[in-house]
Amino acid sequence: MKAVAIQAFGGPEGLAVIDLPDPSPAGGQVLIAVEAIGVGGVDAVIRRGALAAYGFEEGHVPGGEVAGTVTAVGGGVDTSWVGRRVWAFTGVGGGYVEQAVAQIGEVLPLPANLSAVDAVTLGSSGVVAHFGLSHAHFAPGESVLVRGAAGSIGIMTVQLAARGGAGAVAVTTSSAERGERLRGLGATHVLDRSGEGGRDAPAGYDVIIDIVAGAHMPSFFARLNPNGRLVAVGAVGGMPPADFGTEMMAAFQRSLSFATFSAATVAGPELRAVRTAQFAAAGGGELHTVVHELLPLGQAALAHRKMDAGEVFGRIVLTT
Ligand SMILES: NC(=O)c1ccc[n+]([C@@H]2O[C@H](COP(=O)([O-])OP(=O)(O)OC[C@H]3O[C@@H](n4cnc5c(N)ncnc54)[C@H](OP(=O)(O)O)[C@@H]3O)[C@@H](O)[C@H]2O)c1
16 A cells, blocks of 8 residues: 655655555454545654654654544454444554554544544544643633634634633734634634734633743733633644743732643543544534645645645645
């Protein structure tokens, strides 16, 4: 089968189309004829070699989110799965392939009205948005700022905050055009990356969902209301300064909270339940997926070039 692997760490040119033996599912696994593959930011981080210390080597096949049809099952898996359309998490890797294997616990049936492309746009990011907001103890009526809203996690967070009855949903983004698109998804105020602008934007926020982190993260503590909570769910802007806790302590009398959130800490059944509900909501048109572009699997390097250039609003999806 055709696959795409990281032949050399570095730029997108290090991605190459290769031939791999057709896989067969081991016990507890299914084999999926892949239709759609989500391209995630972590794929680019691994491609650059930034996670080499964590065991990612050249030759790694990136991608973790696929959708398609089950064609075979391994031992211990009900044969009724064969022929079903599914979404699956393949792990941190193994997704840029024509045929993927996944553990049955990481496989979810797709509703008939949800496409494979939409599923891989929503499957991972939707749960981060949902549980990130609950980790921030978001309650209806509260004001929310989504920092770095133009990616798939931010787009889902904006929609869930709006649907959850937020009093205001502000976003940071780099262009007015992106701001308008985010308004169409539920944003009420559009700010620039530094958090400025946005006519009549709230002076402070009860919740900030931060997908960016980086050098400017501490400046957003000043935008929290008393008892406000900033939850870092991503770090597309890199790590914050090492002494950022000092800024929190300087604001001691405003009782602020900082937390990180990773979906890795959510129990499997809870993830399944929320993902199933979100797939149904997306199939029914209540949640919107934003696909930046469809590209064939063989053009994974182009997809990475577009990601590196910051061109992507939503998600690029590879198709087989
Ligand atoms: N918590 C979890 O469980 C979990 C799970 C999966 C992934 N993640 C993390 O989530 C992040 C990826 O999320 P995503 O795919 O939604 O994001 P993304 O699409 O990579 O980026 C979101 C937006 O952030 C803005 N941005 C990029 N670089 C920036 C910078 N240096 N400063 C300010 N803004 C910047 C860009 O929008 P504008 O140009 O419009 O500003 C970009 O569209 C990664 O850090 C990944 O590790 C977390």
